[in-house]
Amino acid sequence: QTVVTQEASFSVSPGGTVTLTCALASGSVSAGYYPSWYQQTPGQAPRTLIYSTNTRSSGVPDRFSGSILGNKAALTITGAQADDESDYYCVLYMPSGFWVFGGGTRLTVL
Amino acid sequence: EVQLVESGGVVVHPGGSLRLSCAVSGFNFDAYTMHWVRQAPGKGLEWVSLISWDAVRTNYALSVRGRFTISRDNSKNSLYLHMNSLRTEDTALYFCAKAPTSYSGSWVPMDVWGQGTTVTVSS
Numbered sequence: 001q002t003v004v005t006q007e008a009s010f011s012v013s014p015g016g017t018v019t020l021t022c023a024l025a026s027g028s029v030s031a032g033y034y035p036s037w038y039q040q041t042p043g044q045a046p047r048t049l050i051y052s053t054n055t056r057s058s059g060v061p062d063r064f065s066g067s068i069l070g071n072k073a074a075l076t077i078t079g080a081q082a083d084d085e086s087d088y089y090c091v092l093y094m095p096s097g098f099w100v101f102g103g104g105t106r107l108t109v110l
Numbered sequence: 111e112v113q114l115v116e117s118g119g120v121v122v123h124p125g126g127s128l129r130l131s132c133a134v135s136g137f138n139f140d141a142y143t144m145h146w147v148r149q150a151p152g153k154g155l156e157w158v159s160l161i162s163w164d165a166v167r168t169n170y171a172l173s174v175r176g177r178f179t180i181s182r183d184n185s186k187n188s189l190y191l192h193m194n195s196l197r198t199e200d201t202a203l204y205f206c207a208k209a210p211t212s213y214s215g216s217w218v219p220m221d222v223w224g225q226g227t228t229v230t231v232s233s
Contacts, residue, residue: 001172036219038155045223046147046155051210057221089155093217097169099145099157 022090
């Protein structure tokens with residue numbers, strides 16, 4: 001069973017910067033895992049932020065950026081705003097041809 | 111405008127079958143890989159299945175492999191998920207989603223999402 005791990009929760013101050021990470025329980029995340037990031041608020045469909053490590057989806061502001069940091073995929077949010085308060089999910093593409101989501105990070109802006 | 115509209119979610123007994131549909135508009139459906147993703151009540155996202163733009167390649171999460179079948183009808187701009195031997199743990203909101211780039215393989219993720227359809231498996 002492939003396990004993808006994310007921080008359970010994180011908090012950031014308004015205007016601040018936060019980096020969320022996405023890791024494999026065993027092994028390193030690289031661009032070959034095509035890491036992607038999604039934002040979801042309660043009762044809503046997910047919104048795509050980043051795909052293939054660092055490509056912003058259409059309409060996503062450049063406050064959101066993706067990267068590989070060390071052995072993890074990362075989502076960095078700069079200039080945090082109140083409406084950034086959401087759940088954030090990463091997903092990785094496995095060599096066997098299937099995708100695995102992380103458990104999600106609940107971001108609080110306060 | 112790109113739109114994806116899921117339908118077919120109902121209450122079904124354990125062991126039952128169901129077919130979900132996803133009707134799309136606003137893009138060349140036959141050029142894009144498509145995914146199904148689900149979310150159990152109060153839980154995170156779980157990838158379920160994908161089908162390539164030409165229907166040559168499909169893949170499934172281990173939790174549904176052998177019970178669910180993904181298909182598409184490019185002439186009807188529609189994606190389907192055939193669900194058999196349903197279990198209580200299949201209860202979830204099911205989303206369809208399109209890949210971000212055309213004529214790509216299974217390494218392209220979800221980009222634009224529908225609003226979902228709810229499947230409840232209960233006796």
